[in-house]
Amino acid sequence: MPTAHPRAARAPAAGKAKPQPAGARRYCAQPIQTVRQFDSGVSAGRAAAILAASKKWVNGTQLTYYCYKRGDTVPAAWLGNSADTEAVEESFETWAKLGIGISFRRVETAEDAAVRIGFDPQDGSWSYVGRDLLTVRDPLQRTMNFGWPLNTDYGRDTALHEIGHTLGLEHEHQNPHAGITWNRQAVLDYFSGPPNNWHEQQIEWNILRKIPTTEVKGTTWDPDSVMEYQFEPGLIDAPAQYRNGLVPKGGLSYADKAWVVESYPGVRAPATGTLKVGLSQLLKLKAGETRNFEFTPPRTRTYSIGTFGTSDTVLVLFEVTSTGNVQIAGNDDSGTDLNARVSMRLQKGRRYLVGVRLYYADAALETSLMAW
Numbered sequence: 001m002p003t004a005h006p007r008a009a010r011a012p013a014a015g016k017a018k019p020q021p022a023g024a025r026r027y028c029a030q031p032i033q034t035v036r037q038f039d040s041g042v043s044a045g046r047a048a049a050i051l052a053a054s055k056k057w058v059n060g061t062q063l064t065y066y067c068y069k070r071g072d073t074v075p076a077a078w079l080g081n082s083a084d085t086e087a088v089e090e091s092f093e094t095w096a097k098l099g100i101g102i103s104f105r106r107v108e109t110a111e112d113a114a115v116r117i118g119f120d121p122q123d124g125s126w127s128y129v130g131r132d133l134l135t136v137r138d139p140l141q142r143t144m145n146f147g148w149p150l151n152t153d154y155g156r157d158t159a160l161h162e163i164g165h166t167l168g169l170e171h172e173h174q175n176p177h178a179g180i181t182w183n184r185q186a187v188l189d190y191f192s193g194p195p196n197n198w199h200e201q202q203i204e205w206n207i208l209r210k211i212p213t214t215e216v217k218g219t220t221w222d223p224d225s226v227m228e229y230q231f232e233p234g235l236i237d238a239p240a241q242y243r244n245g246l247v248p249k250g251g252l253s254y255a256d257k258a259w260v261v262e263s264y265p266g267v268r269a270p271a272t273g274t275l276k277v278g279l280s281q282l283l284k285l286k287a288g289e290t291r292n293f294e295f296t297p298p299r300t301r302t303y304s305i306g307t308f309g310t311s312d313t314v315l316v317l318f319e320v321t322s323t324g325n326v327q328i329a330g331n332d333d334s335g336t337d338l339n340a341r342v343s344m345r346l347q348k349g350r351r352y353l354v355g356v357r358l359y360y361a362d363a364a365l366e367t368s369l370m371a372w
Contacts, residue, residue, distance in 0.1 A: 026148055026195050027229055028161055029124045030171070032205045033132065038335050049287050049360035050312055050334040052214040055130025055168040056263055058316040058355035059101035059290040062324035063166065065092065066106065066113035074140055080119035087150035088117060091159035095167065098257055099266040101290070102167075105324055110139035115166055118142040124196070125158050130168030157250055160226045167260060172228040173246075176210045178221035181238040184208065190235060222255040224248045265290075275354055280308065280370045285358040294320075295352040295371060305354055306341030307333070309367035312359035315340035320351040334359050 036054070038047045057063070067085045068078045080088075092104040107113050114133065127144040128136060136143050144162050149155050173180060187207055191198045198206070207229075222228065223246060231246040273281055275293040283291050297303060307313050312334040318325035329342040346352060354369065361367050 024190075024193075024195060024232070025154070025230065026124060027191075028158070028165075028171075028206070029126050029196070029198060029202055030165070030206050031126060031128055031132075032201060036335075042335050046312065046360045047335070048212070048214040051212065053288045053357060053359050054334065055132060055215075056288075056357065057102050057131060057168070058314060058357045059264055059269060060292050060318055060325050060353050060355045061102045061316065061327065062318075063102060063104050063115055064107045064113045065104060065115035065117060066108075066110050067117045067119075068110065068142075072110060072140075074118070075120065077120040077122065078118035078142065078145075080117075080146070083151040084119055084146060084149065084155075087156055087159050088146075091156065091163050094160060094252065095163055095260065098252075098261055100260055100264040101266045101269050102264050103324055113139070115144055116142050118145045119147075120145055121147050123147055125162060127162040127165040129165045129170060133166065153250060157226055157248075160252060164227050164256070168263065169227050169256075169259070170211050170215065171206065172222055172225040173207070173231075174209055174211045175216045175221045176213050177216065177219060178223075179239060180236055180242075182208055183235055183237050186234050190232065220255075222253055224253040225256050226250075226252050227256070263288075272353075275305070275369065275371050277303075277371050280368045282365070283307075283356060283358065283367045283369055284365050285356070285361075285367065286364065287358060287360055290355060290357045292356075293354045293369065295346075295354055297346045297348050297350070297352070300346070300348045302343060302345045303371055304341060304343040305369070305371045307339045307356065307367055307369055309339070310362035311339075311367040312336075312361075313340045313367065314357050314359070315342060315369075316355045317342050317344070318353040318355065320353055325353055 036051065067080055067088060068074050070079060089106060096104055110116050116139065123145050124147040125145060133143040144166065146158065146162065150159050188200065188203055191203045191207065225248065228248045230248060233243065233245045236242040236246060270291055273293040275281060275295040277298060281293060285291055305317060307315060314332040314334065315330060316327055317329040319328050329344050331340045331342050333340040356369060358367060
């Protein structure tokens, strides 16, 4: 679960500001979170499998987003200009054009949005990662912010980068496969000085911390990922070729595209099944995979929909509407001895979609789904 985090930059003490190279840039500063802890009965392998997919959305999800605007009861600094909001829309569209199994829709009120976006220049750029944003339920709280103009090459990459976080991607330079050896003191000096003015905890979380191997997007490091920072000379000691700096190519890399298509398969997704009342459906899922089922209630009443089997899953119930899938219920049973289950009143004549993502199963391919 995310903790309260120090988004506002803390300036160095008077007289101790560190000089920065000409053209020093600002960077994405992720919200600091508390790493999830499991009960002693949860094996290390099971915990790793849960963490590996815990931030990913269930296929079929429609992520609604909203850019704060005049008239909202939020600080004026959160309001963006038309160029920035257009860049955000274009960046969502860039990810969507990959044909992934989740969609995006801009909505007209913060109350209807899962992703709520501000443009406070004093607060830097950041986004919650994947499903962590569901813990931020107050419509007057942001889940993403942009701290500099987006109508430049760096700004457009920043928009893609923050949306990448919303999709579940972490910072690529924290990939343990990168083999990066940092000049720790140089990193601390650089990022604690202007224009970032980060404190040590922010630097540790966003730069120096290695992400567990189970949570990274692949088995190799991608220095051209849109999730990679551009680093100045002197910050990286190894690999040797990056001692003089690291500059990604810009835009989505091949590996970025491959990861999101694999995580959220669209046209390659398994065929959507049909869920019938009282009839169990074998999910046939491997760890990290998703399957969807259409459900049309034969009559209006309260239905329970749940999984069966010794497994960890997240189950989501959507109503299928003309504007996309609207999530109306969900349950995550990971790390417990329970099964995922939702119960609610569903209407005859309406269409619903049930999505299940498997984290871990004690016996592969034995988890089932049923409505009753």
